[in-house]
Amino acid sequence: MADKRVSELPRRGFNVVAHRLRLGLKRVWVNSGQLIQIPIAATAAYSFCVYVLGHPYPFLAAVASAVGIGPVVDRRLRRALEIGIGATFGVLVGEILVNLYGSGTWQLALTLIIGLTIGTILNSGGIFITQIAVQSVYVVVVPATATTMPFPRTLDALTGSVCAILLALLIPRDARKVPRRLAADMLEEVDAVLRMMKRALREADVTMAGRALERARETQDIIDSWGSSLRISREAAKINARARRHAAEVTRLSRAHTFSDRAMRTMRVIARRVVGITELGVAKPVIADYVGSLADGAKKLEIALRRGTDRSLAEAALSEAAGALDPRAKPDWDIHDESMVLLLRTVAVDLLQAAGLTREEAQSRLPPLAVNADEEDGPAVE
Numbered sequence: 001m002a003d004k005r006v007s008e009l010p011r012r013g014f015n016v017v018a019h020r021l022r023l024g025l026k027r028v029w030v031n032s033g034q035l036i037q038i039p040i041a042a043t044a045a046y047s048f049c050v051y052v053l054g055h056p057y058p059f060l061a062a063v064a065s066a067v068g069i070g071p072v073v074d075r076r077l078r079r080a081l082e083i084g085i086g087a088t089f090g091v092l093v094g095e096i097l098v099n100l101y102g103s104g105t106w107q108l109a110l111t112l113i114i115g116l117t118i119g120t121i122l123n124s125g126g127i128f129i130t131q132i133a134v135q136s137v138y139v140v141v142v143p144a145t146a147t148t149m150p151f152p153r154t155l156d157a158l159t160g161s162v163c164a165i166l167l168a169l170l171i172p173r174d175a176r177k178v179p180r181r182l183a184a185d186m187l188e189e190v191d192a193v194l195r196m197m198k199r200a201l202r203e204a205d206v207t208m209a210g211r212a213l214e215r216a217r218e219t220q221d222i223i224d225s226w227g228s229s230l231r232i233s234r235e236a237a238k239i240n241a242r243a244r245r246h247a248a249e250v251t252r253l254s255r256a257h258t259f260s261d262r263a264m265r266t267m268r269v270i271a272r273r274v275v276g277i278t279e280l281g282v283a284k285p286v287i288a289d290y291v292g293s294l295a296d297g298a299k300k301l302e303i304a305l306r307r308g309t310d311r312s313l314a315e316a317a318l319s320e321a322a323g324a325l326d327p328r329a330k331p332d333w334d335i336h337d338e339s340m341v342l343l344l345r346t347v348a349v350d351l352l353q354a355a356g357l358t359r360e361e362a363q364s365r366l367p368p369l370a371v372n373a374d375e376e377d378g379p380a381v382e
């Protein structure tokens with residue numbers, strides 16, 4: 001067994017690298033707009049300081065604009081304001097203190113203490129305070145170039161910050177776009193993991209079962225990114241009139257996020273059990289069909305979330321899949337088979353709630369569990 005696990009390490013490593021690369025390329029594509037804006041803003045700010053203000057090396061102009069925009073879609077306006085004001089204020093504090101007592105080791109420590117204290121008094125945001133510290137250190141440590149204008153580096157930082165703020169104001173942002181894409185990406189992963197488990201159960205394929213478990217474990221980054229994007233979109237819907245009309249869909253996507261996360265957590269438990277079943281070399285074709293039906297429903301939900309369209313087709317497919325999940329369907333099933341179906345029932349309920357149903361409505365799609373012989377007249381236990 002140990003030799004087999006060692007021999008599988010290269011394959012498992014390749015699968016992890018391939019999965020990470022695939023997710024990384026998706027991030028590049030999604031954030032391509034931001035990545036293009038950074039060199040545009042940095043070059044514009046740098047050129048303005050060189051050719052209009054006459055500063056020979058306006059390093060801080062390019063830095064303030066690049067950091068203010070950021071490499072990923074984020075709280076564009078708020079981020080640009082915090083970083084812009086923090087960077088400009090930090091440079092200003094540094095330049096004032098350098099003009100008062102010069103530069104050196106003790107001057108650096110004193111400037112940092114004063115800058116951080118003032119920044120903490122003005123704003124509790126970590127980005128704001130960090131920018132004050134970083135920029136004041138740069139001003140104290142790096143000698144200023146000769147120029148006739150007062151506080152030249154403060155002007156450089158202000159120019160870069162203004163470029164970042166202007167781009168945040170001018171370039172529109174759809175509050176639904178990023179959460180919608182991440183929602184679809186997550187349901188795509190749900191579909192893929194379910195299909196892998198279906199194949200593993202049908203063919204008793206332990207390799208495929210291991211791949212399903214690995215892929216299920218790799219989905220947490222998508223869930224976390226989806227949650228972060230939803231917080232940003234909710235904030236945008238509050239302060240931006242154009243984004244406010246999308247608040248209802250953002251709320252629906254928030255609900256889908258909660259229940260997709262729950263579904264995937266249960267699927268990781270199922271995937272571990274599938275690994276154990278396939279290691280015994282036992283095929284489970286009926287349970288594989290159940291898993292495949294859930295995968296079909298997850299695929300329809302992915303399409304609806306990606307397009308922002310009605311989820312009724314996904315609801316119908318998931319309801320049909322849930323209706324077949326009876327842990328007593330086969331008399332020859334043991335407790336392990338029954339517990340697998342019970343776990344699949346949980347996944348079905350979570351996916352139905354992600355599609356928009358209430359918990360009661362989702363549970364009503366499941367076949368009732370068998371009652372105990374001593375309680376024939378009592379209610380079935382769900």
